[in-house]
Amino acid sequence: MKCRKCPGKAVLSIPRHNTALCSPCLTEYAHAQVERAIGREKMCTKEDKILVAVSGGKDSLALWDMLRKLGYQADGLYVDLGIGQYSIRSREKAEAFAESRNATLFTQDATPDESIGIRELADLVRRPTCATCGCIKRYQFNRTAVDQDYDVLATGHNLDDEAARLMGNVLHWQQEFLEKQSPVLPASMEGFAKKIKPLYRLTEREIAAYCVVNSIDYIVQDCPMATGSRLLVYKEALNVIEQASPGSKQSFYWGFLDQQRKKAKSDQPSISDQDRATLHPCEECGQPTSATICSYCKLMAKAKIHQKVS
Numbered sequence: 569m570k571c572r573k574c575p576g577k578a579v580l581s582i583p584r585h586n587t588a589l590c591s592p593c594l595t596e597y598a599h600a601q602v603e604r605a606i607g608r609e610k611m612c613t614k615e616d617k618i619l620v621a622v623s624g625g626k627d628s629l630a631l632w633d634m635l636r637k638l639g640y641q642a643d644g645l646y647v648d649l650g651i652g653q654y655s656i657r658s659r660e661k662a663e664a665f666a667e668s669r670n671a672t673l674f675t676q677d678a679t680p681d682e683s684i685g686i687r688e689l690a691d692l693v694r695r696p697t698c699a700t701c702g703c704i705k706r707y708q709f710n711r712t713a714v715d716q717d718y719d720v721l722a723t724g725h726n727l728d729d730e731a732a733r734l735m736g737n738v739l740h741w742q743q744e745f746l747e748k749q750s751p752v753l754p755a756s757m758e759g760f761a762k763k764i765k766p767l768y769r770l771t772e773r774e775i776a777a778y779c780v781v782n783s784i785d786y787i788v789q790d791c792p793m794a795t796g797s798r799l800l801v802y803k804e805a806l807n808v809i810e811q812a813s814p815g816s817k818q819s820f821y822w823g824f825l826d827q828q829r830k831k832a833k834s835d836q837p838s839i840s841d842q843d844r845a846t847l848h849p850c851e852e853c854g855q856p857t858s859a860t861i862c863s864y865c866k867l868m869a870k871a872k873i874h875q876k877v878s
């Protein structure tokens with residue numbers, strides 16, 4: 569298989585663009601897609617301080633690598649969830665990446681008590697592990713971004729992630745979540761950092777190939793807690809459709825984004841705007857919440873009560 573852009577040998581075929589690329593052309597293509605995402609959605613500039621949410625997996629490490637190579641000021645934050653070997657190994661990957669590239673990586677523990685991981689915490693508060701994990705990660709990332717004066721918080725969500733999420737939101741007509749599903753969420757006065765997803769134009773497969781070509785060593789294993797998640801089912805379904813009809817994934821998600829843009833031009837306040845209007849600082853920690861105490865502090869309070877009892 570030959571590269572469609574140069575005389576080189578192709579390492580990856582990309583049916584949705586009807587092309588095949590060699591290693592250097594693949595890197596160039598990935599960088600161009602990220603630049604286009606950033607420009608199109610006005611995500612950030614080279615003057616902005618960017619904090620990348622790093623998990624040790626392919627998406628977040630590839631994102632960090634690309635932003636740095638493209639000349640953005642990007643540091644990383646790793647939240648250690650205390651999920652046994654999985655967390656130990658993913659933390660090692662994140663730290664090794666930072667060290668080899670002389671990049672700044674913050675690391676934080678998900679729970680104040682090192683002996684309690686996310687699984688134990690979820691059991692204590694009787695909530696699903698992934699919901700507990702999501703709550704903690706959102707909190708830690710936002711708090712660090714705001715406290716350390718970062719302009720933007722970047723996550724490695726790719727086209728597969730966003731299309732699968734869209735499918736879930738459409739299947740269950742989650743109007744409120746549909747409103748909020750965007751590759752860029754603005755900062756708010758109430759203390760939410762601006763959030764961006766610069767990989768929304770690249771698929772999982774393309775990002776994995778980018779990592780191989782650019783010698784990025786990542787943890788291949790998915791989070792063991794995510795097994796059986798509905799999002800994985802939607803991804804599989806979309807892959808079946810994509811195989812039969814290349815380009816379906818991007819036309820599904822990008823088409824949705826086009827619709828959202830058209831809608832945003834009309835003057836109707838969106839649900840998320842109405843939401844924002846009801847936010848105020850949490851009485852415990854000062855982070856924005858619509859309740860008296862934010863869900864993170866509620867979680868921690870519950871866990872502490874149980875700790876004292878036991």
Ligand SMILES: [Zn+2]
Binds near residue numbers: 571574576591
């Ligand atoms: Zn080439």
Ligand SMILES: [Zn+2]
Binds near residue numbers: 850865866
């Ligand atoms: Zn709080």
